[in-house]
Amino acid sequence: MPRAASQHTAGPGQWLTHTGLILGALVTCFPLYVVFVASTVNLSDIARPPMPLLPGDQLMVNYGAALTAGINAPVWRMLLNSTVMALGITVGKLSISILSAFAIVYFRFPLRNFCFWAIFVTLMLPVEVRIIPTFEVAAGFGLLNSYAGLIFPLIASATATFFFRQFFLTVPNELVEAARVDGASPMRFFIDILLPMSRTNIVALFVILFIYGWNQYLWPLLITTEPDMNTIVMGIKQMFPTGDDTPDWPVIMATTVLAMLPPVCVVVFMQRLFVRGLIDSEK
């Protein structure tokens, strides 16, 4: 569709627009570039400023040191912990939410409204607000330093339930009618019709929830005291020495890059689904 020239100033106007956007992109990307460069040089290059602005030749050395030895715990171990936590939270949230949304949309039963509100109230109450009592509950269950402790307290949230509810409300009634006429049980309808129809939505939400899970900071900070159970996002801060010693910047920066890589790749490579999930889940 040709756009009207009146709206989009041609010629110099477009160039100004491009210049503005390139400036914006530079401001956005510069911090990442600095961190990447720092992860490829020697400690002495950083300790004697100014830091070089071109990548050095220590990439393999620094990443190798981070992954195999780290500082408190090897980074491969923290990556593993983060992966388990992020996937656990994602799969947990998706499964409990899709089931409860199915119940709320397709059934009428006593206390239905109460259940909906009980779930909905959690929509905006982040762990940050109730950390100490939640920590005590988790500690009471013996969940400190365990994957269950990292995952379960964080899967109670209404965002995904609300998202699926909104989607189920758009599914044509005729489909349910047809399933009922054919004598399909509710679960048959759910498995054979509703789940396949929700596939794109599930993937879109998967992207959002994976990033949410991967990026958790405060909760892992409280619940894991052993370095071997640290997640990578919280482990970076633990790599700084407490006193006046010089931090091992190249190894810390290599770890920082490794901490960003999985969620950034998910966003960049699944951009279309991600944008859709993000914008739809807020409706």
Next chain:
Amino acid sequence: MKQRVIFSGKLLPYALLAPQLLVTAVFFFYPAAQALYQSAFVADPFGLKSLFVGLENFRFLFSDPYYLESFRTTLVFSALVTFFSMGFALWLAVLADRLIHGDSAYRSLLIWPYAIAPAVAGVVWMFMFRPGVGVVSWYFEQAGYRWNYVLNAGEAMALVVAASAWKQVSYNFLFFLAGLQAIPKSLIEAAAIDGARFWRRFFTIVFPLLSPTTFFLLVVNVIYAFFDTFGVIHTITSGGPQQATTTLVYKVYADGFVGQDIGSSAAQSVVLLLLVGVLTIVQFRYIEKKVHY
């Protein structure tokens, strides 16, 4: 809402809801009730028994200059983060919307900070601005400015605001761009034919039509600045210097976990619960309105 076809089932709906209700009860309602309960007690100095004090914790809290100061800090911090992240995002979105080609290339370059954890964003900005190491602080020094956010309260605030806003720009950008692209082009063209220039069109047509998006983002950004920026503050300043960057959420953590003052921390949690409640109602009213467009 149209009449929906309903399945019958007595126990099945409860079974379907059980997992979510269970998790919500154990990790949400019970802790929230516990916070309410603990907020009415003080522990003795040895932590052996606790004493019922009613609303004393709250009275103490609101007469504590440090707490009131952290309220002010949170408000200033949230206002700055919201203003800068939304302003910058709107500017970029307006530019990207003007493009005839290539907006998806810019989008890829602009959206990835969304994926970065606040704590990681904190480490990244701390590294750039660390006195003696950071690349930016070195250039500041060359320019004759002695930058030291570790000692200077204003600079510490500026740095946590910059890191928090930087991370949030991509989110705001996506919503502003979607909002701009949903505005009917015919409206804008009609105004253009009537001779309205770009900025006039922007302020009289585009910005008013964008107001649902703007309002939604306003609430989301305030919530982000209140609750999700703990990682940024913890990694960059740890609330310092002298509490200059101690927000309300950071103080719950600092008093409860570091200071072990459970009663006060619980009372602070209750105050935060009320604050979130208000924000949720504001947000929900907005959602309602949008659904019934």
